[in-house]
Every structure is written in structure tokens, then in C-alpha cells.
Amino acid sequence: MTVRPFTELPAHDRESLHSAIGNSGLLHAPHYTSFSVVFAYEQTGVRDRSVFIPGGATHYLEWDETLLRLTFEQQLTVKITSTTVSTELVARSPDEFKEYIGDNRGVVLDSLTSQQQDIVARAIDGTYTECKPYSEPFNALREQLSIPDHIAVLLVHYDGGWYFGHLY
Known part of the structure; x- marks a missing residue:
């Protein structure tokens, strides 16, 4: 069994996990025994660097002194909506x-x-x-x-x- 430290995950995988759980303090809450996370990345390069894509295998993760077992139940094709932000300098004061x-x-x-x-x-x-x-x-x-x-x-x-x- 290989246990991956949360801090050594690629940034996009950490971001997905943070988005799924919200507050990492919930890892220690007795009533919070499971959560669902979606790993979906628009760019192929980011997707290829993910520890969890493609899924299928069980992964163990140590996050904030808590051992998590990630079990992948299904693989889906998802539509990702992209948003572009642009800026224009209009003033300096x-x-x-x-x-x-x-x-x-x-x-x-x-x-x-x-x-x-x-x-x-x-x-x-x-x-x-x-x-x-x-x-x-x-x-x-x-x-x-x-x-x-x-x-x-x-x-x-x-x-x-x-x-x-x-x-x-």
C-alpha cells in the first residue's frame, strides 16, 4: 500500500480536493466520514500530470495527519465551461x-x-x-x-x- 502525502500532490489535484471538502478542518470532524470529489481538467497537460486521472485504482492519501482512502466509483465525460478574465488599466489614482x-x-x-x-x-x-x-x-x-x-x-x-x- 502506497500512501501519498497531500502536500506532494500536483497543485490541480490539491485544488480539486480542497474544493470538494471546503474546510480541511472537516477531516477531523467525527460526523464527516466521506466526501465526493471530481477530478476534471480542461488542459491535457494538467490532466496527464494528475495522480488520480485516469481513475480506477484505490489511492491512499495522508492529509493533515488523516489517512484517506480514495476509491473511484465511475469515470464520466464532463463538459467544462471555460471563463476568460481580461483586464485593462484605466487609471493609476x-x-x-x-x-x-x-x-x-x-x-x-x-x-x-x-x-x-x-x-x-x-x-x-x-x-x-x-x-x-x-x-x-x-x-x-x-x-x-x-x-x-x-x-x-x-x-x-x-x-x-x-x-x-x-x-x-
Whole structure:
């Protein structure tokens, strides 16, 4: 019988085990006698380095001074959803960030008519609702709160404050 130390497993196998159990302190809980883990890796190279893929054999693992027996019950084909995260540097200071967001995601409401100011004040106090056909002041305000392709802006600067704007 070969016992593998948890710390010597490839990182992706350790990650899968951590995901399955959550808190490794549960290994010592008397009511926590078993758990299920899925070893599925998108990249062939990672999959080939796994200690547990392909499964089939019984493995013994020493994890946090606890001996675990991993028995593989079945092998399945799974669909793996891939997510890509990308970033774009937009600012190096809070002031630059505020300027960037304001210029790209916000609109400044100024030169409003008294009727439009009333609409904005009512929206700030709760919500403002109108049904079609919209009044001229509300329709003009809706136009100001939209960017090309009629997408509603998220940030609205009005009377010295920034607000989240939502058009439904």
C-alpha cells in the first residue's frame, strides 16, 4: 500500500480536493466520514500530470495527519465551461479612475428644465415612473441618460453627487 502525502500532490489535484471538502478542518470532524470529489481538467497537460486521472485504482492519501482512502466509483465525460478574465488599466489614482469612469460610463445632468429637475428629485427620493407615451421632459431626460445604441448609463452626476442610474 502506497500512501501519498497531500502536500506532494500536483497543485490541480490539491485544488480539486480542497474544493470538494471546503474546510480541511472537516477531516477531523467525527460526523464527516466521506466526501465526493471530481477530478476534471480542461488542459491535457494538467490532466496527464494528475495522480488520480485516469481513475480506477484505490489511492491512499495522508492529509493533515488523516489517512484517506480514495476509491473511484465511475469515470464520466464532463463538459467544462471555460471563463476568460481580461483586464485593462484605466487609471493609476482614484482621481484618474473617477475621471475615466465618469467620461466612459457616466453622464452629467445639467441645464435641466424645472420639470426634469422634479423628475430627478423624485427618482432620487425613490423612483419615478411614467408609461408610454412619455412626456416631453421625461423623454428628453431618457435621451440624456442613454449612450449610443440606447444603452442606459450606470453613473449619473447631478447637483454635486454621483448616483447609479437605472432605466427600466
